[in-house]
Amino acid sequence: MSTNRQLVGRRQFLVTSSAALAVAAVVPKLFAGEIVAAKRLAVGFARFDDAAPVMAAASIPAADGAFLGRGARLSISGVSGVPADPRARRVVELLVNYSYLDGAERREAPYRAWACNRQTACQGAPVSFNVPVDEVQKISISVGVENGNRQPGAAVSRRRVAAESAARDEGFPVALTLLSGDGVKLVRGFYVIVPMSDGDSEPRWTRYHLEQAEGRWALHDDNKQLAPFEHFVLRIDYAKA
Numbered sequence: 001m002s003t004n005r006q007l008v009g010r011r012q013f014l015v016t017s018s019a020a021l022a023v024a025a026v027v028p029k030l031f032a033g034e035i036v037a038a039k040r041l042a043v044g045f046a047r048f049d050d051a052a053p054v055m056a057a058a059s060i061p062a063a064d065g066a067f068l069g070r071g072a073r074l075s076i077s078g079v080s081g082v083p084a085d086p087r088a089r090r091v092v093e094l095l096v097n098y099s100y101l102d103g104a105e106r107r108e109a110p111y112r113a114w115a116c117n118r119q120t121a122c123q124g125a126p127v128s129f130n131v132p133v134d135e136v137q138k139i140s141i142s143v144g145v146e147n148g149n150r151q152p153g154a155a156v157s158r159r160r161v162a163a164e165s166a167a168r169d170e171g172f173p174v175a176l177t178l179l180s181g182d183g184v185k186l187v188r189g190f191y192v193i194v195p196m197s198d199g200d201s202e203p204r205w206t207r208y209h210l211e212q213a214e215g216r217w218a219l220h221d222d223n224k225q226l227a228p229f230e231h232f233v234l235r236i237d238y239a240k241a
Helices: 010-026 158-166
Strands: 040-046 072-076 091-102 105-115 127-131 138-146 169-177 189-196 209-213 216-220 231-238
Touching: 040 169, 072 105, 091 127, 105 127, 105 138, 138 189, 138 231, 169 189, 216 231
Parallel strands: none
Antiparallel strands: 040 189, 072 127, 072 231, 091 105, 091 138, 138 169, 189 231, 209 216
């Protein structure tokens, strides 16, 4: 995997977002085999310190106000812990919603930071980009998960294609915030995002630590084994030193 990183500025962020949405509108939808759709997300956290333990992100005591005026720099390199058969994957994309003013009206531009082709198992190159937090004092993220239920190789009618395309994926939001109330507190460190289905238990975070594998950060247990569930790791730091 390439280790080249791409920096996305304020203007380039909007341009790239628009292009990504235009491509998504014309690319044919891909359907998976029988899977269980995700219902919610679990979020873990680890600080930058060497060998820092992973914990539930909800236990972060306070947000870091130093992000105001500096913005945040996000780095992501794809999803880890995926099934051997790419058609059995749950996760299909990660979006970061960029807030901006259009005249007097506030809007959001979804930037597709990572997307998965579930037939080729493409991970994509690592990417880094800046997100301002002054305006809304939070970073809004959405994880897209597959919601298909067709067996591989099954015949598909035109009507069924249209119906499944409309319900193909769902977006699950995560807010990393400087404000009190709903959302996970925004601080410097690694955030681990795990899609969960009904009946799934939240990962026992203390069983895992972060290591790099195949060019990206991922959860590993004490035996150096990769966590057996799909997860993103986002590295978040100040955009300006």
